[in-house]
Each structure stands twice: as C-alpha cells, then as structure tokens.
Amino acid sequence: xxxxxxxxxxxxFDSSDSEYFCELVEGISNRGNEVILFLVQNAVFxxxxxxxxxxxxxxxxKNKVKxxxxxxxxxxxxxxxxxxxxxxxxxxxxxxxxxxPGTKAIWx
Amino acid sequence: MASGKTLTIGIMDAxxxxxxxxxALRVIDAALKKGHNVNVFTYEGAxxxxxxxxxxxxxPVKGTSxxxxxxxxxxxxxxxxxxxxSARGVKLDWVNCGLCVDERGAGxxxxxxxxxxxxxxxxxxxxxxxxxxxxxx
Numbered sequence: 001x002x003x004x005x006x007x008x009x010x011x012x013f014d015s016s017d018s019e020y021f022c023e024l025v026e027g028i029s030n031r032g033n034e035v036i037l038f039l040v041q042n043a044v045f046x047x048x049x050x051x052x053x054x055x056x057x058x059x060x061x062k063n064k065v066k067x068x069x070x071x072x073x074x075x076x077x078x079x080x081x082x083x084x085x086x087x088x089x090x091x092x093x094x095x096x097x098x099x100x101p102g103t104k105a106i107w108x
Numbered sequence: 109m110a111s112g113k114t115l116t117i118g119i120m121d122a123x124x125x126x127x128x129x130x131x132a133l134r135v136i137d138a139a140l141k142k143g144h145n146v147n148v149f150t151y152e153g154a155x156x157x158x159x160x161x162x163x164x165x166x167x168p169v170k171g172t173s174x175x176x177x178x179x180x181x182x183x184x185x186x187x188x189x190x191x192x193x194s195a196r197g198v199k200l201d202w203v204n205c206g207l208c209v210d211e212r213g214a215g216x217x218x219x220x221x222x223x224x225x226x227x228x229x230x231x232x233x234x235x236x237x238x239x240x241x242x243x244x245x
Contacts, residue, residue: 009128010245041127072134091138098238099113099144105240 003034005097005105011042012053018043021108022056029065038094039086040070047074047082054083061085068093110198114145116232118241122153123182128242129157133185135240136200140192145199147236149229150221152244155204157182158217183218190220203228 006025012018022037029035037060039047046053047069061067061083068089069082082088098105117135121128139146150157164179166172186202193200203224209215215223233239 007240009131015245040131070131091134092142095115095135095139095142095144098115098240101237103238105238107240107242 007107008043009041036066111143114236116147116236116239119154147232148202155208
C-alpha cells in the first residue's frame with residue numbers, strides 16, 4: 001500500500017479537470033492506498049456550505065479519503081466553517097506529511 | 109533546531125500571476141521554521157521571483173503612496189526566507205535555471221540564489237527526503 005499526498009489548488013467552477021482530479025483521488029483510494037487530499041487556494045471553494053460542488057468532497061470523505069484544507073486559503077475566502085469531516089491545517093502540517101517516508105506528492 | 113531533513117521544491121510560475129507563488133513561499137517558510145533544509149529550483153517565469161530591480165508602487169487610481177500601499181515584492185519575501193534560514197541554522201539553496209534566466213534577461217538578482225540547471229534539480233531531488241513540484245496551470 002502506497003501513501004499519496006494529493007494537492008488540489010484548482011476550483012471546479014473554473015477548472016473542469018478539478019473533477020477529474022477528484023476521480024483520480026477516489027481511484028487511488030479504492031485500490032487500497034492511503035490517500036490524503038489537501039485543498040489549497042481556490043480549491044477550498046467547494047467546502048463552503050451550499051456550494052453545488054459539496055458532493056465532490058462528500059463523496060471522497062465517504063470513500064475514507066482524508067481531506068485537509070489550508071487555513072490561510074479558507075480565511076482569505078471567508079469560509080469560516082468548512083464541510084463536516086474536513087480537517088483545517090496549517091502549512092507546517094503539509095510539510096510534515098511531505099516528509100513522511102514513502103509519501104508520493106502530486107500537485108494539481 | 110535543525111532536523112537534518114531536506115525538502116526540494118520546483119516552482120514555475122512568474123511572480124504576481126498566480127497564488128502558486130505565495131503557496132510555494134509559504135511551504136518553504138514552514139519547512140525552514142521546522143528546521144528543515146530546503147532546495148528550490150525555479151524554472152521558466154519563476155526565475156523572476158528574485159529579480160533585484162522589483163519596486164513597490166503607489167496606486168494612482170486610489171491616490172495612495174508607496175508607503176500607504178505597502179506593496180510586497182517577491183524578492184523581499186525570498187530575501188526574508190534566506191534570513192530565516194540563516195537564523196535557524198539551516199540551508200536554503202535557491203537555484204535559478206540559467207537558460208530561463210538568459211531568455212528573460214533576469215540575471216540581476218538579490219543575494220542568495222545561484223545559477224544552475226535541471227541537473228541541479230535532479231541531483232537535489234535524489235538527495236532529498238521529499239520533492240514537491242508546483243507546475244503552472
């Protein structure tokens with residue numbers, strides 16, 4: 001089982017390939033790998049309650065994908081309470097995850 | 109305290125165009141604060157991040173001065189990262205791609221970065237504990 005840190009920076013409202021990236025996350029997870037999805041920059045927009053893209057993230061959470069969100073990006077966009085199940089983290093946490101042995105990091 | 113670990117980051121975005129630049133600098137800042145060494149390889153437009161000639165500007169539309177605007181420049185942010193690395197006793201090795209620099213006439217940069225090439229990035233990645241590439245959109 002491999003460990004993946006997948007970093008999404010794009011917003012599904014302006015980048016349709018953001019949905020494909022979520023499919024990739026789901027596919028890697030379904031193959032029994034440990035997957036963490038980190039949402040940063042405009043990728044946190046689907047975490048705002050009521051967004052039409054809430055289900056993208058909900059589906060991943062139900063598939064046991066750990067979803068993290070950048071505290072700075074949320075604050076910039078006035079998203080005070082992201083979707084339930086999403087963990088708000090600072091960049092230090094991401095550095096820790098990057099440096100965990102065996103982790104494969106992919107930025108989108 | 110130095111951890112002995114090293115993170116390598118590749119950056120491609122030019123300054124003032126994408127939030128990727130800010131995020132990359134935040135990752136570097138967090139890694140240095142945790143006592144890690146950091147290698148940075150800038151490619152394409154990202155070689156402009158360290159250009160010495162960058163100047164903050166006033167906002168004539170709003171009628172505000174340079175001082176009132178407090179406009180940040182990436183070269184000042186990068187300089188502060190070098191200061192942070194020095195204060196924490198860790199190494200920040202910042203390599204600007206030489207061919208990208210020559211194409212852009214971007215060779216006049218602040219103290220700290222050095223000239224290199226893709227091989228430096230490969231060597232740094234092989235010798236590092238982790239590598240993150242932040243590509244352009």
